[in-house]
Amino acid sequence: MTPQRIRTAVIGAGFSGLGAAIALRRAGHHDFVVLERSPDVGGTWWDNTYPGCRCDVPSNLYSFSFLPNPDWPETFSPRGEIQRYLRRCAEDEGVLPHIRFGVSLDRAAWDEDAVAWRLQTSDGELLAERLITGTGGLVEPKLPEIDGLDSFAGRVVHTARWDHSLDLAGKRVGVIGTGSSSIQVIPELAKVAGHLDVFQRTPAWVLPHMNRRTSRLERALFRRFPVTQRADRAFTTVYMEVGNLIMTRRPGLFRTLEAISRWHLKRQLPDHPQLHAKLTPDYRLGCKRITLSNHYLRTFGRPHVELVTEGMVAVDAGGITTRDGVRHELDVLVLGTGFQVTEMPAAARVVGRDGRTLQDVWSGSPEAYLGTTVAGFPNLFTLLGPNTGLGAGSIVTMIEAQLDYAVACLDAMDTHRLATIEPREDVQHAFNVDVQQRSQGTVWLSGGCSSWYLADDGRNVTLWPDLMAAFEKRTRAFDLTEHVTTPADDVAARPEPVAV
Numbered sequence: 001m002t003p004q005r006i007r008t009a010v011i012g013a014g015f016s017g018l019g020a021a022i023a024l025r026r027a028g029h030h031d032f033v034v035l036e037r038s039p040d041v042g043g044t045w046w047d048n049t050y051p052g053c054r055c056d057v058p059s060n061l062y063s064f065s066f067l068p069n070p071d072w073p074e075t076f077s078p079r080g081e082i083q084r085y086l087r088r089c090a091e092d093e094g095v096l097p098h099i100r101f102g103v104s105l106d107r108a109a110w111d112e113d114a115v116a117w118r119l120q121t122s123d124g125e126l127l128a129e130r131l132i133t134g135t136g137g138l139v140e141p142k143l144p145e146i147d148g149l150d151s152f153a154g155r156v157v158h159t160a161r162w163d164h165s166l167d168l169a170g171k172r173v174g175v176i177g178t179g180s181s182s183i184q185v186i187p188e189l190a191k192v193a194g195h196l197d198v199f200q201r202t203p204a205w206v207l208p209h210m211n212r213r214t215s216r217l218e219r220a221l222f223r224r225f226p227v228t229q230r231a232d233r234a235f236t237t238v239y240m241e242v243g244n245l246i247m248t249r250r251p252g253l254f255r256t257l258e259a260i261s262r263w264h265l266k267r268q269l270p271d272h273p274q275l276h277a278k279l280t281p282d283y284r285l286g287c288k289r290i291t292l293s294n295h296y297l298r299t300f301g302r303p304h305v306e307l308v309t310e311g312m313v314a315v316d317a318g319g320i321t322t323r324d325g326v327r328h329e330l331d332v333l334v335l336g337t338g339f340q341v342t343e344m345p346a347a348a349r350v351v352g353r354d355g356r357t358l359q360d361v362w363s364g365s366p367e368a369y370l371g372t373t374v375a376g377f378p379n380l381f382t383l384l385g386p387n388t389g390l391g392a393g394s395i396v397t398m399i400e401a402q403l404d405y406a407v408a409c410l411d412a413m414d415t416h417r418l419a420t421i422e423p424r425e426d427v428q429h430a431f432n433v434d435v436q437q438r439s440q441g442t443v444w445l446s447g448g449c450s451s452w453y454l455a456d457d458g459r460n461v462t463l464w465p466d467l468m469a470a471f472e473k474r475t476r477a478f479d480l481t482e483h484v485t486t487p488a489d490d491v492a493a494r495p496e497p498v499a500v
Ligand code: N01
Pocket: 054, 055, 056, 057, 138, 143, 144, 145, 146, 159, 176, 177, 178, 179, 180, 181, 182, 184, 199, 200, 201, 202, 289, 336, 337, 338, 339, 450, 452
């Protein structure tokens, strides 16, 4: 059977995939489908349901600029609120009919004869002339490499795959990891667990959380005078850009924030000075993701909560033994050990012109042009691709900028009757040389920590080493001469795309 042929396939219905669907529709490209493996939209905000999960970026900025929500109940939203926002965006923008829920991508291979991506999905085969991956970076859980983890007899749960049937009341619970997810989940677990052991390898810098409930007045103001919400967003953007400026050019200035974090620690644990050193990082603030909490640090003052800083040696059926020989008996193990991030989850499944996957080409150290297009992978757009993450700010801003560039490519294809477009290899190379040069002075390389921002070869492959505004400027300046294209007239005649 001939597979259905469509103009564009989008993989994922999180912020980036939905953003792509909305951008396509608004730009008049109606022939597209979105494949989403989950039963609803949301991406990471659908997957992550662990207790305490909320965004650490203010919602007025962590939302589409063209779809403001005047009704955020809190300034930093919990995950459910964000998922509902995305659902409303999908409904209001009319993209739901384009989404095929419960369908996952197994493989996407460029087919030179069909001049299209041949997609093998859990729901059959598809031909798509253009492919947009919106598969995010924080998807596949990373499990810790600790001897005997498989032998643990109790329940093991990763924060990103929370099991709500888990009854933790009165149980002895161990949490491995003290990153952004753990810092949110630990205070919640402490409320119910009988005993809580937190296994910390590296402490995080924790700053006071400025979350608050929004007032009826400000919500009315935002609704009535949208300019006030735009002003609020602009103010937060500037504030974040100052953070980006410091992270990328003057990391030393973060000493002030380190002092605030130390002050916060002392205030949160005034009666436990013996814990202060253990909870104080020895690397520059910003080197790892900065965390925000008014509850995490004080949790260690509770009598049933223990901070374990001795390294873990082995896990057995009943608990974890640490280097000092102490055995910590546990009923449940919670893994807050993060994600496999340096490569996009789809990288192993996307096969380019020469038969190699993105993963093969990248070899653990990915690069793209503007994080979005890759030489040798025609008509492919990788949202939240290499170097599109941020030290401070909102990735939604980055997604929108990537979409401006992607839509400019698609428009150029239509205007100039092009069958394929991809970046020139030399342009992509020069861009990445520049990205790596700019990365040299950043806190991520010089801050004295190890983080998921860096690949094994030490390159910064996740974060954009400049202002969000600089990325927006680069992506807006679309230049067809930076790309290799094939005129549509040069490729063999093919069936017209079938509208969906
Ligand atoms: O994961 P992480 P996360 N033995 O990788 C430790 C986003 N996010 O899920 O630092 C012992 O940050 C590891 O220790 P170390 C956000 O972008 C956003 O918390 O490597 N420990 C670390 O403490 C964030 O950056 C929100 O020494 C081990 C922890 O596990 C990203 O998600 C909320 C270990 C992993 O921390 C990931 O955050 C939550 C081992 N073998 C998350 N292996 C928002 O609010 C790992 N660790 C938007």
